[in-house]
Amino acid sequence: MMAAALPRRLAWLGYGGLLPFIATAAGSAAGSHHDPLWLDIQHAYGAVILSYVGALHWGAAMLARDLDEAQRDARYLWSVMPALIAWPALLLTGWTASILLVVGFLLHYWQDRRLVRHCALPAWYLPLRGRLTGIACVCMIISPALSH
Numbered sequence: 001m002m003a004a005a006l007p008r009r010l011a012w013l014g015y016g017g018l019l020p021f022i023a024t025a026a027g028s029a030a031g032s033h034h035d036p037l038w039l040d041i042q043h044a045y046g047a048v049i050l051s052y053v054g055a056l057h058w059g060a061a062m063l064a065r066d067l068d069e070a071q072r073d074a075r076y077l078w079s080v081m082p083a084l085i086a087w088p089a090l091l092l093t094g095w096t097a098s099i100l101l102v103v104g105f106l107l108h109y110w111q112d113r114r115l116v117r118h119c120a121l122p123a124w125y126l127p128l129r130g131r132l133t134g135i136a137c138v139c140m141i142i143s144p145a146l147s148h
Helices: 008-016 019-029 035-053 055-063 069-089 094-116 125-146
Strands: none
Touching: 008 125, 019 035, 019 125, 035 055, 035 069, 035 094, 035 125, 055 069, 055 094, 069 094, 094 125
């Protein structure tokens, strides 16, 4: 059975959300006295997005009828973890902040993989999340390396 195609409007929203990651990575590569600012902007955006993605798990905990109580509690608990990972990243700089955010995004993708086993999410969801997570993480890893 062929997976449902990603709706065009959602592709624009999802991939459009990568533009700040890509732009700040390019800014970091430009090599100027603004390098720390580019990283700070990227970290702030990464923290906002990481906090945002946790909301799906809260929604699933409220709406998915096929979750038992323990699974529902686990989704509620996880839904707040991305924000708790992202927040201290705003207090850190350079590699430390980038690595913390990357770890948060990778953990969230792992949790999304667990979620799709219990919830009827669209077939395009997990592949999209994987691509978005991968590109965002690459940008956050190369930005401190490219900073001069």
